[in-house]
Amino acid sequence: MAGAGKGHLGWLTEDHLMINRGFDSHIGYLAGAESYAHGVSGEQPDLLDHPDHKHDMWLNHKPGWQVTSEIDYSASFYSTWVDSKLNEHASTRPSQPIWLHFAIQNVHAPYVLPPEYERRQFPEEQWNDHQDMRNTYMNMLALLDDAMGNLTRSLKAENMWEDTL
Numbered sequence: 001m002a003g004a005g006k007g008h009l010g011w012l013t014e015d016h017l018m019i020n021r022g023f024d025s026h027i028g029y030l031a032g033a034e035s036y037a038h039g040v041s042g043e044q045p046d047l048l049d050h051p052d053h054k055h056d057m058w059l060n061h062k063p064g065w066q067v068t069s070e071i072d073y074s075a076s077f078y079s080t081w082v083d084s085k086l087n088e089h090a091s092t093r094p095s096q097p098i099w100l101h102f103a104i105q106n107v108h109a110p111y112v113l114p115p116e117y118e119r120r121q122f123p124e125e126q127w128n129d130h131q132d133m134r135n136t137y138m139n140m141l142a143l144l145d146d147a148m149g150n151l152t153r154s155l156k157a158e159n160m161w162e163d164t165l
Helices: 074-092 128-157
Strands: 002-005 025-028 100-103
Touching (some): 025 074, 074 128
């Protein structure tokens, strides 16, 4: 079993980590409402000791400090990670089923625009009073759609699509 994204299954002790609940691997947050970038809540990773800034990116049994610099936006990061897990599974255990818990946080609060290189332009509608929020939400939704498209393509490429629930 592989898990990517929001754990949100409890984090009181290390026994509650997803890796200790039957998953072979996990990367992601344990709580909710985290930043979409660099594995922290708040804007400045160097302020992690401040009560308003916490680190909640986990990689298997430990805090995932080594991957936080790779996370410009979590949806894209998780999508790449899941793709690598599917490829690994298909090459090492092609006849065995896989349980993949893919719980990316889009479009969960806090609502955060993706990095500029991943943003899209959407036609203006009747939401002029909330255009900034609509643009943020639509960009977040587009990256969710991209992640699901990547997952679908990977499952098809690995001949796993027909057996996917």
